[in-house]
Amino acid sequence: MADFMTETDERSAGVPRPGTAGEPREKAQDSAAGAPDGQEAVAQLERTRALVDPELRTAVESLPGAMRRVGLYHFGWQHADGTPATGNAGKAIRPALVLAAAAALGGPAARTAAVRAAVAVELVHNFTLLHDDVMDRDTTRRHRPTAWTVFGDADAILAGDAVQALALRLLAEDPHPAAVPAAARLAACVVELCEGQHVDTDMERRAPDSVTLDEVLAMAEAKTGALLGCACAVGGLYAGASAEEVAALDGFGRQAGLAFQLIDDVIGIWGDPRHTGKPAGADLAARKKSLPVVAALTSGTPAAAELAALYGEPYLEGGAQDGEIARTALAVERAGGRDWAQAEAADRMARAMQELARAVPDPEAAGGLLALAEFVTRRTA
Amino acid sequence: MADFMTETDERSAGVPRPGTAGEPREKAQDSAAGAPDGQEAVAQLERTRALVDPELRTAVESLPGAMRRVGLYHFGWQHADGTPATGNAGKAIRPALVLAAAAALGGPAARTAAVRAAVAVELVHNFTLLHDDVMDRDTTRRHRPTAWTVFGDADAILAGDAVQALALRLLAEDPHPAAVPAAARLAACVVELCEGQHVDTDMERRAPDSVTLDEVLAMAEAKTGALLGCACAVGGLYAGASAEEVAALDGFGRQAGLAFQLIDDVIGIWGDPRHTGKPAGADLAARKKSLPVVAALTSGTPAAAELAALYGEPYLEGGAQDGEIARTALAVERAGGRDWAQAEAADRMARAMQELARAVPDPEAAGGLLALAEFVTRRTA
Numbered sequence: 001m002a003d004f005m006t007e008t009d010e011r012s013a014g015v016p017r018p019g020t021a022g023e024p025r026e027k028a029q030d031s032a033a034g035a036p037d038g039q040e041a042v043a044q045l046e047r048t049r050a051l052v053d054p055e056l057r058t059a060v061e062s063l064p065g066a067m068r069r070v071g072l073y074h075f076g077w078q079h080a081d082g083t084p085a086t087g088n089a090g091k092a093i094r095p096a097l098v099l100a101a102a103a104a105l106g107g108p109a110a111r112t113a114a115v116r117a118a119v120a121v122e123l124v125h126n127f128t129l130l131h132d133d134v135m136d137r138d139t140t141r142r143h144r145p146t147a148w149t150v151f152g153d154a155d156a157i158l159a160g161d162a163v164q165a166l167a168l169r170l171l172a173e174d175p176h177p178a179a180v181p182a183a184a185r186l187a188a189c190v191v192e193l194c195e196g197q198h199v200d201t202d203m204e205r206r207a208p209d210s211v212t213l214d215e216v217l218a219m220a221e222a223k224t225g226a227l228l229g230c231a232c233a234v235g236g237l238y239a240g241a242s243a244e245e246v247a248a249l250d251g252f253g254r255q256a257g258l259a260f261q262l263i264d265d266v267i268g269i270w271g272d273p274r275h276t277g278k279p280a281g282a283d284l285a286a287r288k289k290s291l292p293v294v295a296a297l298t299s300g301t302p303a304a305a306e307l308a309a310l311y312g313e314p315y316l317e318g319g320a321q322d323g324e325i326a327r328t329a330l331a332v333e334r335a336g337g338r339d340w341a342q343a344e345a346a347d348r349m350a351r352a353m354q355e356l357a358r359a360v361p362d363p364e365a366a367g368g369l370l371a372l373a374e375f376v377t378r379r380t381a
Numbered sequence: 382m383a384d385f386m387t388e389t390d391e392r393s394a395g396v397p398r399p400g401t402a403g404e405p406r407e408k409a410q411d412s413a414a415g416a417p418d419g420q421e422a423v424a425q426l427e428r429t430r431a432l433v434d435p436e437l438r439t440a441v442e443s444l445p446g447a448m449r450r451v452g453l454y455h456f457g458w459q460h461a462d463g464t465p466a467t468g469n470a471g472k473a474i475r476p477a478l479v480l481a482a483a484a485a486l487g488g489p490a491a492r493t494a495a496v497r498a499a500v501a502v503e504l505v506h507n508f509t510l511l512h513d514d515v516m517d518r519d520t521t522r523r524h525r526p527t528a529w530t531v532f533g534d535a536d537a538i539l540a541g542d543a544v545q546a547l548a549l550r551l552l553a554e555d556p557h558p559a560a561v562p563a564a565a566r567l568a569a570c571v572v573e574l575c576e577g578q579h580v581d582t583d584m585e586r587r588a589p590d591s592v593t594l595d596e597v598l599a600m601a602e603a604k605t606g607a608l609l610g611c612a613c614a615v616g617g618l619y620a621g622a623s624a625e626e627v628a629a630l631d632g633f634g635r636q637a638g639l640a641f642q643l644i645d646d647v648i649g650i651w652g653d654p655r656h657t658g659k660p661a662g663a664d665l666a667a668r669k670k671s672l673p674v675v676a677a678l679t680s681g682t683p684a685a686a687e688l689a690a691l692y693g694e695p696y697l698e699g700g701a702q703d704g705e706i707a708r709t710a711l712a713v714e715r716a717g718g719r720d721w722a723q724a725e726a727a728d729r730m731a732r733a734m735q736e737l738a739r740a741v742p743d744p745e746a747a748g749g750l751l752a753l754a755e756f757v758t759r760r761t762a
Contacts, residue, residue: 064576066583131542135535154516154582157538161512161545162575168549169568172561180553180561187550191444194543198447201535 041096041375044368048096048118053089056119059166063159070151070159074130076142080150088142093376094231095122100368101235101249104360114238116174117182121231123167124186128193128227130160135201164190178237185237189230196222203289208297208311216294217258225257232369236359248359255352256373262345263377265290266338269329281325284332285315291344296337303335349377422477422756425749429477429499434470437500440547444540451532451540455511457523461531469523474757475612476503481749482616482630485741495619497555498563502612504548505567509574509608511541516582545571559618566618570611577603584670589678589692597675598639606638613750617740629740636733637754643726644758646671647719650710662706665713666696672725677718684716730758 060071072078076088095118102114132138133146134156140146148156171183199219203211232253236246268283268290283290289297296307310328332338352373360366441452453459457469476499483495513519514527515537521527529537552564580600584592613634617627649664649671664671670678677688691709713719733754741747 063572066579067572067576127542131538135538155579157512157516158575158579161508161542162572164542164545165549165568165571165575168546168553169565169572171553172549172565172568183564184550184553187546187553190546191448191543191550194539194546195445195448198536198539202447 038371038375038378040367040371044100044372045092045096045375048092048099049089051099051115052092052095052118052122053087055115056089056122059119059123059170060163063162063166066151066155067159067162070130070147070155071163073150074126074141074147074159076144080145088144090142092122093372094125094227095119096372097121097228097231097253097369098235098238100372101232101359102238103235104239104365104369105236105241105245106239110235110239113176113178114235116170116176117179117234117238118231120167120170120182120186121227121234123163123170124190124193125227127160127163127167128190128197130156130163132197134160135197176238178234178240182234182237185230185233189226192222192226196220196224196226199223204287206289208287208289208308211289211294211297213291213294213298216289216291220261220291221254221258224261225254228257228260229253232359241359245359248355251355252352252359252369252373255348255355256377259345259348259352259373260376262291262341262348265292266341266345269293269332270338281329284325284328285317287311287315292332292337292341294337295340295344296332296335299335299337299340301335303331307331307335345377349373419752419756419759421748421752425481425753426472426474426477426756429473429480430470432480432496433473433476433499433503434468436496437470437503440500440504440551441544444543444547447532447536448540448543451511451528451536452544454531455507455522455528455540457525461526469525471523473503474753475506475608476500477753478609478612478634478750479616479619481753482613482740483619484616485620485746485750486617486622486626487620491616491620494557494559495616497551497557498560498615498619499612501548501551501563501567502608502615504544504551505571505574506608508541508544508548509571509578511537511544513578515541516578557619559615559621563615563618566611566614570607573603573607577601577605577607580604585668587670589668589670589689592670592675592678594672594675594679597670597672601642601672602635602639605642606635609638609641610634613740622740626740629736632736633733633740633750633754636729636736637758640726640729640733640754641757643672643722643729646673647722647726650674650713651719662710665706665709666698668692668696673713673718673722675718676721676725677713677716680716680718680721682716684712688712688716726758730754 056075057077060075060077061068063071069078069082072082073080076085079085098114098118098121099111102110106113129141130147133141134148134153138146139149146156147159151159168183168187171179171186196219199215200223203216203219229250230253232249233246236249241249265283268288269281269292273279279285284293293307293311297304297311307328310324310331315324353370356366356369356373360369437456438458441456441458442449444452450459450463453463454461457466460466479495479499479502480492483491487494510522511528514522515529515534519527520530527537528540532540549564549568552560552567577600580596581604584597584600610631611634613630614627617630622630646664649669650662650673665674674688674692678685678692688709691705691712696705734751737747737750737754741750
């Protein structure tokens with residue numbers, strides 16, 4: 001599932017910021033007026049790491065033997081040989097959303113109470129990363145070899161299993177009255193994440209013309225939006241939020257997650273390789289059925305037919321196909337895939353803002369969540 | 382992890398029944414005097430299936446898309462093509478232990494209250510089976526192709542993940558006051574199961590002379606004993622048992638689980654192929670470091686050296702090594718591996734009985750748990 005760490009560090013693209021955010025967004029922007037773009041979110045993420053990391057690390061260190069070793073490696077606290085590493089456990093977007101949602105509706109006391117739940121959400125995220133890397137045969141994660149390349153498939157799978165269990169154990173041992181509904185919600189989210197990952201791998205195997213835009217949007221919501229929504233909802237539970245507020249927080253996180261995925265997919269095609277750290281058009285060369293590509297394929301335009309023909313054949317590295325990636329990107333663009341994705345991202349951010357206004361009517365209080373949503377969807381850094 | 386279904390159906394061997402069971406065991410035997418060997422346990426298992434299956438199936442059917450399909454296949458309710466199957470979800474030993482422990486200390490009301498927890502324990506067991514089959518490349522489970530052979534590794538891993546989450550979600554949604562401590566205990570047990578599976582696969586890769594008997598006993602306790610102990614402990618929690626009673630129930634299940642594993646390993650070497658359904662000495666041909674083998678290897682006898690030499694080379698199917706399996710089995714026996722395993726099994730059953738007497742001093746009330754422990758360790762059917 002998507003990891004914001006690399007993308008936000010390394011990718012950049014000119015993506016329009018949603019212009020229809022309405023009252024809460026503008027007010028909240030005012031409230032962060034002293035901070036330049038993204039600085040408020042960066043400060044939040046740093047505070048989150050400081051609050052969450054000690055308990056996260058204690059939890060991972062409570063694992064036995066090999067589970068502990070793989071866990072400490074995956075989170076960046078140990079090298080493969082077990083010696084200490086400086087640590088690079090990602091940007092902590094999800095725990096930051098938990099804490100920001102708790103603070104938005106319950107103030108600093110709720111934020112403090114929700115730290116353990118934030119740790120649980122981060123553990124769930126990392127369990128999915130451990131397993132997805134095995135399934136997708138991804139070899140690099142956070143600039144380091146993935147756990148399965150170092151410890152083998154079996155230990156990476158087992159460590160993921162143990163990290164999922166650890167997350168739900170933390171909540172079961174948390175005496176806070178929100179811990180039990182939070183655990184139920186997080187467990188339901190895991191099921192959704194699993195189905196999202198299934199649909200993703202399944203779609204990649206299918207013929208390009210058999211995938212619908214609704215399918216790929218539903219997949220992105222399950223795979224990326226669900227856990228962002230769950231993080232916000234869990235934070236709300238710890239603030240004693242009503243069922244309506246919790247549902248709106250979930251919707252906020254889901255829509256922001258979809259906006260993120262749309263923008264990430266645009267950058268995957270048109271992003272500057274100097275910033276993305278990936279060769280230009282790597283997603284196209286891999287014939288990935290990303291959101292702009294499926295929008296283009298299903299557009300009914302002449303360019304869609306050209307794109308389908310290109311996607312029908314595997315990309316071969318080397319001279320014979322020089323210029324093919326550029327032609328493929330152009331076909332996606334001419335079929336409207338780029339414009340659609342950018343408009344859809346803006347629309348999803350607008351929906352996220354509406355949900356946020358429903359959940360947290362006070363723009364001042366909503367500022368933290370808003371800054372995080374803008375941080376993950378803004379790519380002009 | 383060990384599945385009692387096939388073994389108890391298909392294996393048989395003359396294994397001594399523990400003779401030092403003490404007061405509770407004898408009394409409980411009296412109380413089941415009207416029932417021939419194992420009949421009481423069989424009746425309990427049938428009652429358990431009738432109580433647990435509807436909720437288990439509802440839970441699995443609540444999964445989305447592919448997770449549901451893989452789950453229904455794994456539990457034997459659907460064929461690979463999605464058509465209904467008659468169902469063969471195993472013997473339900475673990476849920477039976479949950480219900481028997483609840484009934485032993487809390488009567489019929491506690492038994493009824495614990496049904497959802499019994500479902501959760503059975504889901505955890507099956508999540509580990511789904512994943513272990515992937516890691517061990519096992520192709521058959523309950524007389525059918527394993528899920529990964531039908532749906533691929535990725536979907537089997539994802540379905541296992543979803544089934545773990547489902548188990549903990551059921552407990553998070555159970556309003557019973559025991560549900561939260563039961564969830565914490567079950568999650569902690571998952572971590573232990575994962576480490577046990579890691580140690581097992583790791584030991585199989587190591588040189589025969591590098592494995593100690595303590596290591597293989599600890600592995601068997603983590604891999605087989607832990608979930609049996611957890612099942613009993615969870616049942617106790619639903620009966621409002623004290624911390625001491627819960628610990629004793631856990632110890633009862635763990636020791637009975639170790640006795641089971643010892644006997645299963647003996648049958649894996651000396652069992653009658655007509656009953657085991659496996660070729661004679663399959664465990665030896667696979668160079669499995671089972672409990673009797675490690676006991677033999679570490680015995681310091683001349684036969685131990687002979688066995689180490691045999692185990693140092695891979696077994697090759699075919700004529701050149703005819704008689705090698707018989708020689709290997711004889712070396713294990715001459716090195717004392719068989720006698721040790723049988724004595725150790727009897728000792729573990731005696732310890733299980735002591736724990737049971739501590740947890741449930743009333744022999745009448747302990748009868749159900751006793752019958753289940755004898756059922757899984759008796760192999761003269």
